[in-house]
Amino acid sequence: MVLQVSAQPGAVTADLPINRIVVLGDARFELPADQVQVSVMLRYTDPTDARKAYNAHKAAEQKLIQVLRDFRIDEKDITYTLLNVRKNVDYYPQPGQRREEVVTEQQIIFKLNDLKRYADLQLALIGAGFNQFSAAFGSSKAEESKVKALEKAIEVAREKATIMARSAGRTLGGVLSVRDTEETDPVLQRRYVDTSVRVGYGSEKASVDAGLLDIPQKIIIPAQVKVTFELR
The missing domain is CATH 3.30.110.170 (Protein of unknown function (DUF541), domain 1)
Structure with a gap:
């Protein structure tokens, strides 16, 4: 101290x-630090159909829930924002054109209490189609x-x-x-x-898999x- x-x-x-x-x-x-706080952003779009964007969003939610279960994330360590559905209108994509799209957005935040599993968690998230996420160290x-x-x-x-x-x-x-x-x-x-x-x-007994998370x-x-x- x-x-x-x-x-x-x-x-x-x-x-x-x-x-x-x-x-x-x-x-x-x-x-x-004994935790990693991970934030995942779900965002799905459709040019005209709000229901299609919503269905894609709900399907992604189920995939994310399965990842959280696989990594045994406790429910008390999971928070999320309300689902936000909106329609964007871009009047100037090109001269004389107008572009619309329906967008869904939601942020899910959870804690991983095993730092050594963070690399595997990232691979699992990307493998499930989640490319927008960030993380920060924390302490229980x-x-x-x-x-x-x-x-x-x-x-x-x-x-x-x-x-x-x-x-x-x-x-x-x-x-x-x-x-x-x-x-x-x-x-x-x-x-x-x-x-x-x-x-x-840094010794003869060091693991060949040692990395930055060991510091x-x-x-x-x-x-x-x-x-x-x-x-x-």
């Missing part, structure tokens, strides 16, 4: 006393770590404020306000570690709080 701390003097406002100190407390947790412990990061940020702010108050010959009083000042969503950090300290990689990825959970303390 890496901690960063910063502080700034507070300005006088109508609802807060003059004798106060405002401190920014930062903390972040680094978690090993991200949500609980957000809470821990906020708690640690507040602790860091108090420690910093205590030092500042003591250095100024003052005593730190109670908390007047606490604000969450930044987003706390996880951020992916690619970190390439020393392979000499990793078991089974651990880190998910950073950041938090920053602005805490206002009373000065005595």
Whole structure:
């Protein structure tokens, strides 16, 4: 875990006393990535017939459901947008022409909890006709770590404020306000570690199938709080 701390003097406002100190407390947790979040876009068109586009879309849904079953994706790890059907009109495909098409769109998002199966999943998706998909690393412990990061940020702010108050010959009083000042969503950090300290990689026992997914990825959970303390 890496901690960063910063502080700034507070300005006088109508609802807060003059004798106060405002401190920014930062903390972040680094978690090993243990999930891949995959987003698949279903999009089907027909020049005139909405029913044909819809039927093609529903057929694709069934193929995707089978892929998810094959990879044992839990229902709680699957989310999706509502099916959107619309008619596009392009008045300028070529001078004097007009082109119409009916389009269906839907996004399906799911989590794969076995990183080593991600390559096989991609091949299965492409084999089933799904060419529009993307993915990002994630962590199963991200949500609980957000809470821990906020708690640690507040602790860091108090420690910093205590030092500042003591250095100024003052005593730190109670908390007047606490604000969450930044987003706390996880951020992916690619970190390439020393392979000499990793078991089974870069050694005689290394697998011939070792690849980039064997290099651990880190998910950073950041938090920053602005805490206002009373000065005595």
